[in-house]
Amino acid sequence: xxxxxxxxxxxxxxxxxxxxxxxxxxxxxxxxxxxxxxxxxxxxxxxxxxxxxxxx
Numbered sequence: 001x002x003x004x005x006x007x008x009x010x011x012x013x014x015x016x017x018x019x020x021x022x023x024x025x026x027x028x029x030x031x032x033x034x035x036x037x038x039x040x041x042x043x044x045x046x047x048x049x050x051x052x053x054x055x056x
Contacts, residue, residue, distance in 0.1 A: 024051030
């Protein structure tokens with residue numbers, strides 16, 4: 001049973017990285033945060049506003 005939790009946690013971290021990249025954030029950084037915080041990181045990613053592109 002614990003192996004199933006690990007697979008689910010890792011999968012959630014990958015999904016969070018993809019969502020973060022879609023909002024203009026670092027996928028790698030959010031992947032690491034997601035490994036540590038799990039569903040709480042998902043909530044943070046969803047609640048935070050997308051990064052605005054700098055005007056050049």
